[in-house]
Amino acid sequence: MSPRSKPIWIVHADPEARALLRTLAGDSAAAEGAPEDFPLETAPAPRAVVLHVGADPAAALDFAYRAARLHPGAGWVLLRDPAAPEEAFAGLGAEVLAWPAEADRLASVLARVGRAAPTGLRARRQRDALARRFARTLGELGLPDLAGLNGGRLLVRGEPGTGRMLVARVVHALADPPGALVQVDCAGERALAELSEKLLAAANERRVVVCLDRPERLATERQRELAGWVELGPPGLALEPERSVWIALVVELAGATPALEPTLALALAGQELRLPPLRRRPGAAEKFAVATLRALAVASGTAARELTREAALSLGRAVWPGNFRELEAVLRRAVARGGAGPLGAEELGIESAAGAEAIEAAQPAATPAARPASVRPLRPAPSPAPGASPPPAASPPPPASSEPVRASSALLQSLAHSLRNPLVSLKTFAALLPEQHAEEDFRVRFRAQAERDLASLEKHLDRLARFGDLDVGARKAVNLASLLEGLLHERRTEIRSRRLIVLSELGADAPWALGSEEALRFAFDALFDATFARIGDRRDLYIACRRPSAPPPHAPTLRILLRFHGAPLSTLPAGEPAPAALELVLAAAALEALGGRIAYESLESGEQVARVDLPAASAEE
Amino acid sequence: MPRVLVVDDEAGVRESIRMLLRGECEVLAVDSVDAALRSLAETHVDLVLLDLVMPGRGGFALLEELAKRRDAPAVLVLTGTRLEQTAERARVLGAVDCIRKPFEVEALRTRVRELLKGKP
Numbered sequence: 046m047s048p049r050s051k052p053i054w055i056v057h058a059d060p061e062a063r064a065l066l067r068t069l070a071g072d073s074a075a076a077e078g079a080p081e082d083f084p085l086e087t088a089p090a091p092r093a094v095v096l097h098v099g100a101d102p103a104a105a106l107d108f109a110y111r112a113a114r115l116h117p118g119a120g121w122v123l124l125r126d127p128a129a130p131e132e133a134f135a136g137l138g139a140e141v142l143a144w145p146a147e148a149d150r151l152a153s154v155l156a157r158v159g160r161a162a163p164t165g166l167r168a169r170r171q172r173d174a175l176a177r178r179f180a181r182t183l184g185e186l187g188l189p190d191l192a193g194l195n196g197g198r199l200l201v202r203g204e205p206g207t208g209r210m211l212v213a214r215v216v217h218a219l220a221d222p223p224g225a226l227v228q229v230d231c232a233g234e235r236a237l238a239e240l241s242e243k244l245l246a247a248a249n250e251r252r253v254v255v256c257l258d259r260p261e262r263l264a265t266e267r268q269r270e271l272a273g274w275v276e277l278g279p280p281g282l283a284l285e286p287e288r289s290v291w292i293a294l295v296v297e298l299a300g301a302t303p304a305l306e307p308t309l310a311l312a313l314a315g316q317e318l319r320l321p322p323l324r325r326r327p328g329a330a331e332k333f334a335v336a337t338l339r340a341l342a343v344a345s346g347t348a349a350r351e352l353t354r355e356a357a358l359s360l361g362r363a364v365w366p367g368n369f370r371e372l373e374a375v376l377r378r379a380v381a382r383g384g385a386g387p388l389g390a391e392e393l394g395i396e397s398a399a400g401a402e403a404i405e406a407a408q409p410a411a412t413p414a415a416r417p418a419s420v421r422p423l424r425p426a427p428s429p430a431p432g433a434s435p436p437p438a439a440s441p442p443p444p445a446s447s448e449p450v451r452a453s454s455a456l457l458q459s460l461a462h463s464l465r466n467p468l469v470s471l472k473t474f475a476a477l478l479p480e481q482h483a484e485e486d487f488r489v490r491f492r493a494q495a496e497r498d499l500a501s502l503e504k505h506l507d508r509l510a511r512f513g514d515l516d517v518g519a520r521k522a523v524n525l526a527s528l529l530e531g532l533l534h535e536r537r538t539e540i541r542s543r544r545l546i547v548l549s550e551l552g553a554d555a556p557w558a559l560g561s562e563e564a565l566r567f568a569f570d571a572l573f574d575a576t577f578a579r580i581g582d583r584r585d586l587y588i589a590c591r592r593p594s595a596p597p598p599h600a601p602t603l604r605i606l607l608r609f610h611g612a613p614l615s616t617l618p619a620g621e622p623a624p625a626a627l628e629l630v631l632a633a634a635a636l637e638a639l640g641g642r643i644a645y646e647s648l649e650s651g652e653q654v655a656r657v658d659l660p661a662a663s664a665e666e
Numbered sequence: 667m668p669r670v671l672v673v674d675d676e677a678g679v680r681e682s683i684r685m686l687l688r689g690e691c692e693v694l695a696v697d698s699v700d701a702a703l704r705s706l707a708e709t710h711v712d713l714v715l716l717d718l719v720m721p722g723r724g725g726f727a728l729l730e731e732l733a734k735r736r737d738a739p740a741v742l743v744l745t746g747t748r749l750e751q752t753a754e755r756a757r758v759l760g761a762v763d764c765i766r767k768p769f770e771v772e773a774l775r776t777r778v779r780e781l782l783k784g785k786p
Contacts, residue, residue: 269757292705461746462719462746465746465767466676466678466679466746466767467678468681468768469676469678469682469684469767469768469769470676470679470681472676472684472768472771473683473686473768473769473771474685475683476770477685477686477769477771478773482686487685490681490685494678494681494682497677497678498678501678579721612675612698612721612722613721613722614719614721647722
């Protein structure tokens with residue numbers, strides 16, 4: 046069922062209010078009911094849910110929890126009584142209207158909901174991620190006027206790696222509605238035929254953003270033909286100006302750039318945006334490097350590397366023919382080599398990075414992500430069975446003499462940190478016992494604290510013992526959806542008592558991992574423990590499993606994503622190598638022993654993200 | 667009575683310091699740097715007892731923030747790390763002292779009394 050053919054759900058305790066809302070939405074197929082008795086299991090999947098939060102917010106929250114879990118792609122509109130809570134529903138990302146609402150405003154929102162679903166949670170998150178990358182790379186340049194692009198043209202010029210494609214994707218993502226993005230590399234032999242096919246496939250979209258990459262590579266005659274398409278529409282297709290945007294991404298390289306045919310240049314140049322190379326943006330290289338090092342550190346759960354003053358100056362002086370893409374690759378490589386302390390110019394290899402070879406090598410997708418030093422597999426896994434997906438590419442090995450020390454150091458620091466804190470409180474209370482024993486309040490608190498500390502110590506020791514017993518060699522296809530649902534089920538009491546909303550998308554993509562079920566259970570149990578300790582009450586936890594349709598060779602092929610509002614999973618004091626939580630160190634070690642890896646990200650919105658990549662089982666397994 | 671702000675992500679550490687200092691000063695306790703900044707914005711504090719390693723922003727971030735303020739309270743760092751350069755960096759950023767965890771109860775109490783001396 047396509048998103049537009051899905052009905053909306055109207056959830057309100059008052060039947061008369063539901064009838065009013067249905068009329069305003071103009072959706073005769075709308076499903077409706079009160080929060081307590083809405084037919085959640087049998088109603089058709091909604092494109093949007095209109096929920097009234099009134100005298101019984103607990104019932105509304107319970108409904109939201111169950112509905113959002115079943116239909117994570119749906120948009121939400123909340124109609125909130127003045128006294129009703131709002132924060133508890135924040136995880137839905139809903140459009141909120143005061144109830145009773147002004148008739149015009151209500152009709153406008155519902156009519157919009159009736160035409161198309163509000164942007165889903167997933168789409169909003171993708172858009173946010175895009176906006177953050179744009180801010181890091183091109184933030185100070187600003188965007189062209191989006192309103193002026195409606196039915197317009199945008200010509201983006203720049204060297205490779207300056208962010209041309211990023212501009213196109215942001216223009217598409219921020220357009221309202223975004224519609225379809227039709228993207229064609231004009232260097233291909235079938236460029237125009239491919240464009241025609243893609244435009245035909247998008248013929249029914251309310252809006253189409255056409256992105257022509259490297260149109261200057263087309264033969265002159267083809268460029269003239271394309272100019273006609275831009276001005277009059279593709280032959281045989283109705284692509285009205287008011288629902289189309291044409292963006293051309295032209296590569297400029299000094300002395301070697303094929304010229305854009307003047308007719309096509311004029312047809313495309315409604316607005317022109319020239320992205321300056323990195324070497325002409327004073328301070329941009331250092332600023333981007335600092336932001337990227339922080340992002341890499343958060344992703345790998347390590348302390349952020351800083352730059353020496355000399356390195357910062359060298360960044361500004363370097364030529365960077367590959368611009369941001371090249372600089373990012375250089376930083377990734379430097380971090381992946383390991384080590385601690387500020388990065389110097391020599392470690393960055395700035396001199397050699399400016400050469401042509403570095404440009405060719407500087408493809409981010411081929412660069413292994415930085416990962417923290419971690420514990421090696423206790424019992425190494427055997428080679429994958431024939432037909433199995435290959436394990437992920439390992440990061441470039443650090444010097445042989447330092448890796449065992451770093452790995453052991455990470456575990457031991459984490460262990461010391463985890464055991465020290467319970468000892469601090471036990472020791473302090475014990476020392477205060479002689480002087481405060483007579484006070485009942487002290488005795489009660491001492492007992493409660495001692496119980497908590499001992500439970501904490503026992504849990505750490507139990508986890509260490511289980512880790513020591515893991516047999517990662519017992520590889521088979523493991524249904525991750527079932528495993529993760531089971532772990533969530535074990536935490537159902539806590540989920541209910543803390544009013545957490547768990548949104549899970551686990552079953553749709555055949556999430557079968559290749560590995561030891563025991564080790565996978567251990568790793569995700571530890572990860573869930575860390576997550577549940579950090580997530581705020583009444584917040585949402587999003588968990589999803591993805592199997593990329595075209596996995597890169599020698600890379601993990603199954604990704605599990607956790608996302609929540611709460612304290613970061615990584616511990617990052619500035620300037621100090623910080624121990625990660627013991628459960629996270631052990632989870633990472635177990636996953637790496639299975640050929641997987643884990644990374645963390647802390648978003649500006651306060652959301653925390655954990656990404657686990659694992660080898661997937663093949664169909665035969 | 668002087669007021670002390672304890673900044674530590676471990677509830678047990680906060681609770682034990684609260685018991686250690688009760689009767690001598692008013693103890694406020696928070697679990698993060700962000701919460702500490704909110705408390706400092708709302709309430710006058712005479713002394714901060716600060717952990718360095720916490721999820722998210724660590725204790726150094728608070729030291730850096732307080733270093734910019736004229737009326738910042740004294741900061742006593744409590745840390746598990748044994749690296750001398752960590753203590754030195756904390757002092758450079760304005761910490762009056764650095765005490766290792768697990769600390770000796772009397773040593774900490776004595777140091778807090780010294781730092782609160784003369785405070786109303």
